[in-house]
Amino acid sequence: MQNHVEHSVDLRSDTVTQPCAAMWDAMRSAPLGDDVLGDEPTVARLEAMIAARLGKEAAVFVPSGTMANQLAIRVACGAGDEIIAHEESHIIHYETGGPAALSGAMVRTVRGDGGLFDAGDVTAAVRTRNIHHPVSKMLVAENTQNRGGGTVWGMDRWERVAREAHAHGLHVHVDGARLFNACVASGYSAGAFAKHADTVSVCFSKGLGCPVGSALVGPAAFIERARRFRKMFGGGMRQSGLLAAAAIFALEHNVDRLAHDHANAKAFARGISALRGLRPHVSAEETPTNMVFFHVDPAIGTAQALCARLESKGVRMMGLDPQRVRAVTHRDVDAAGIERAVREIAAAVQGK
Numbered sequence: 534m535q536n537h538v539e540h541s542v543d544l545r546s547d548t549v550t551q552p553c554a555a556m557w558d559a560m561r562s563a564p565l566g567d568d569v570l571g572d573e574p575t576v577a578r579l580e581a582m583i584a585a586r587l588g589k590e591a592a593v594f595v596p597s598g599t600m601a602n603q604l605a606i607r608v609a610c611g612a613g614d615e616i617i618a619h620e621e622s623h624i625i626h627y628e629t630g631g632p633a634a635l636s637g638a639m640v641r642t643v644r645g646d647g648g649l650f651d652a653g654d655v656t657a658a659v660r661t662r663n664i665h666h667p668v669s670k671m672l673v674a675e676n677t678q679n680r681g682g683g684t685v686w687g688m689d690r691w692e693r694v695a696r697e698a699h700a701h702g703l704h705v706h707v708d709g710a711r712l713f714n715a716c717v718a719s720g721y722s723a724g725a726f727a728k729h730a731d732t733v734s735v736c737f738s739k740g741l742g743c744p745v746g747s748a749l750v751g752p753a754a755f756i757e758r759a760r761r762f763r764k765m766f767g768g769g770m771r772q773s774g775l776l777a778a779a780a781i782f783a784l785e786h787n788v789d790r791l792a793h794d795h796a797n798a799k800a801f802a803r804g805i806s807a808l809r810g811l812r813p814h815v816s817a818e819e820t821p822t823n824m825v826f827f828h829v830d831p832a833i834g835t836a837q838a839l840c841a842r843l844e845s846k847g848v849r850m851m852g853l854d855p856q857r858v859r860a861v862t863h864r865d866v867d868a869a870g871i872e873r874a875v876r877e878i879a880a881a882v883q884g885k
């Protein structure tokens with residue numbers, strides 16, 4: 534099979550992975566039905582599996598992490614309601630204004646290092662009941678936190694934050710697009726983390742290596758309402774067992790191996806720390822999971838220009854801001870690929 538990633542070291546995102554041969558086999562042999570008509574056996578199996586893994590009653594399989602988050606928001610909030618979230622949240626930066634457009638909800642932001650925050654930030658952000666104010670309805674927290682650098686919530690801090698949110702009657706949602714990265718890095722289980730949340734979205738299409746697919750997990754009645762909105766938003770799928778089979782395979786085979794991606798991210802950060810003009814946001818040893826954000830000295834040029842130079846050498850990364858680059862490790866880049874990337878970056882910045 535022609536595999537684009539064989540020819541380049543693609544560190545733009547962990548979403549670029551291609552299904553491995555065994556995943557294809559699992560997809561090919563999955564029994565299929567029609568999920569909108571309610572008889573898709575492989576989707577049903579995946580939904581039961583991920584719900585059990587997170588210790589929740591039910592799950593709904595959806596095409597994307599964005600849809601999982603937006604369904605949670607749509608069920609938890611109505612027009613004029615407010616969500617509390619970190620200012621670097623995915624739901625704010627990368628979901629095309631979904632909370633406002635789909636649910637009529639606004640977002641009140643909190644701040645904190647690495648995209649994390651404390652219980653006191655929640656207390657301060659919750660509105661008092663007053664005819665002038667929006668109604669605080671929901672807390673959304675990301676684990677891992679993407680724009681914070683792939684950071685991981687510590688369990689004690691998370692428990693305090695979730696408890697405070699619940700004390701104010703908020704629905705607690707975790708954007709767990711990379712929850713399994715957080716689990717592998719921290720040692721806690723997905724269920725232990727999810728216990729403090731009402732709903733959790735998880736993605737199979739990122740570090741877990743699937744081509745498509747995410748799930749929203751939570752109480753049965755909440756998920757039943759989300760299922761209606763999934764249909765309304767055009768996310769009802771038919772023989773989607775094909776995709777669910779990939780997700781089942783990923784949950785069975787691709788979770789523990791995330792540790793390799795984390796080790797590769799550290800090796801990458803170590804490699805570029807040694808290069809003049811490039812500075813990772815945290816030290817190599819502190820690189821929390823599979824993401825490395827690094828600053829590019831303007832003397833070298835812009836982040837975009839550096840990425841363009843490297844693209845022509847078969848190394849792909851993402852220029853996020855004028856001087857900031859993001860590199861993400863995943864199952865289609867091995868240690869040799871990381872060495873090659875560092876070598877090409879060294880050549881690209883040399884003499885600049």
Ligand SMILES: Cc1ncc(COP(=O)(O)O)c(C=O)c1O
Binds near residue numbers: 596738
């Ligand atoms: C933290 C986080 N949440 C949600 C998403 C959305 O996932 P999708 O691209 O499947 O919509 C992403 C995508 O990268 C993400 O990083």
